Amino acid sequence: MSDGAGVQLGAVEQTLMIPLYGRAVETRKRRPLLSDPRAVQIVESLDYDFTRMKASASGATGAVLRTVMFDVWVRRFLAEHPDGTVVEIGTGLNTRFDRLDNGRVTWFDLDLPNVIALRRRFFDDTDRRQMLPASVLDQAWVPTVQTGPGPYLFVAEAVLLYFEPHQVEDALHLIGANFPGALLAAETGGRAMADSVNRNDVLRSMGARMTWMCEDPAEVECLGVRLLESRTFLEPPPELRARMPLRLRALSLVMGAVFRRRVRSYRLNLFRFVEDVTEPRPESASR
Template sequence: MNLEGVEKTMLLTLYTKAKHSQQKNHKFFDFKAIDVISEIDYDFSIADKDYQMQWGVISRTIVLDDMVSKYIRSHPRCTIVNIASGMDTRYNRLDNGIIKWYNVDLENSARFRLKYIKDADRVKTLAYSAMDPSWVSEIDATDDVLFIIEGLSMYLTEEDNKRILDIIDENFKSCTIF
């Protein structure tokens, strides 16, 4: 399967999380990232050279893991929708045994993800553009929903970002967006 352009960033972020997790003083431990990276035949040397990207990914992961963990503690039966999820493994780090989790991403990215990170009872991958409102019908929740939109907005126009927020606003009566 060929990944192009922005899709390749999902591999670099996964690799960065796996590499950080193997450091002595890691701030988070991502066993799933380590497992998946060991299965993927890809030249990750570009990620090793990009220290700015590495620290951005690590910092963002630390901050969002903390925010999402706090949300889950306050809303233990919540539903989490990870938009443009790529190869994100946050569910594996933060699952409380109750939450429902949806990963929404473009078809090629979703297929690639499912090749290495299988869905589970409470985890489902949906192959849609975030700007296509069809994905909403597959979410089994209308309130107490947390949306994670990590690493997407910078690739979209202001109009596209607004479209995603409108889809969420029109379909979910009580939600939080990180």
Template structure:
């Protein structure tokens, strides 16, 4: 391209470029766990030195793998609720709507104003899809989600770890109060894993401030915020449907990783919760 999209983001927001590049790297492979041509187009059109992320190959694949696992949960929700509302909290440059759109879902992508401004260089609002510039620690976006109508699925991919624990608790409380019965997908990082992440090469190329750590996803249940854990997986435990679609070498690799490195992998969990009205 003769003109590339400039990127001006805050320190935390800049981390959205890591999963974007991870998906693009995986999508370029002849056989991959994730088909995401839009991510390739965006990487090619953004003025950013993505090559400096190449030293973190393992982290890049992990980004693609977690996205594929979350996609399966979204497809499962849409199988039960074809016209439900899916909300991406801290959407970054995710292309999930493009990958899982069933023709009837209502979709809302939420992120901070600088991120939404960047998204609008690549995406536009449609009848069933729109973007909202807002902080997920505030309440205004919830009014818009309620108006969209349920059932609801909220997805937060590599976002809540950048909030203080009390902000995460507050988010669950507010969702349970305003969207009772909603599904919530989010990931959790143990303290040890966060320390390892911050020591890796990727820490040298951009600032990362991960605040909330959670070594046990059931800890959220014990908060008394109305959340019940339905399912939890590490990256070596893809759903059966996803596993069947994976290239054979990936299926074998995931099985070996889960069997031999399960405890280490458990420092990072992908979790599916359901919320109800909190106890008064």
């Protein structure tokens, strides 16, 4: 896919348009859960056909709910570590730094070179935010991020689900070996979730597929992390639930009743990498 101005995006990279569109739509609502005027500006300026997303309103709403749930963990991290470092893996056209910046955090936006090329049309590097054109699987980004002050929070929103299982293992091992004790916010999804995602008309039209399946986020602990918190869309954090519009609370209840297995198969998780980097990798984590 080309955005009409020379940037080519692959199947998985195209999925960045879904949360972007969702934030723009949410911002225009009378009582938005998230206000993101920058997303509105980007959607209006991109030469991209968002028509197919208009027919999937629940998908856009789900992307917004996911984003604000991840935002809660970022806010908590910045409240406890205002001078820490946040790394957004697969940043796409996310505006999380613009929305949550506390004036002190060091921030790195990491994504593939073609995505960063697109991102640079709308965002600039600053003394505290830097865009890194690289795959999370590429060791090259590590030394730059290590210049940022600890502790570290890595945010992988709508990224790992599209990796092959061995790529998830490689990514977590790379982060854990270089940033022991760091936090990681990431999703897991089981078979019910994968079946739903892979039948989704928008994702199918993009050619994207969910390839990493995990029925229980505790299973990821064999890759050198500890599970600290895990939530479904039916279990938003208290500080988020208190400000959720009635329409979203109702939607969550309906989705939970109608798509119970699917909703419970998809979890948003907060992990911490083990701090003993000399600890041998578990046998079950090897390819």
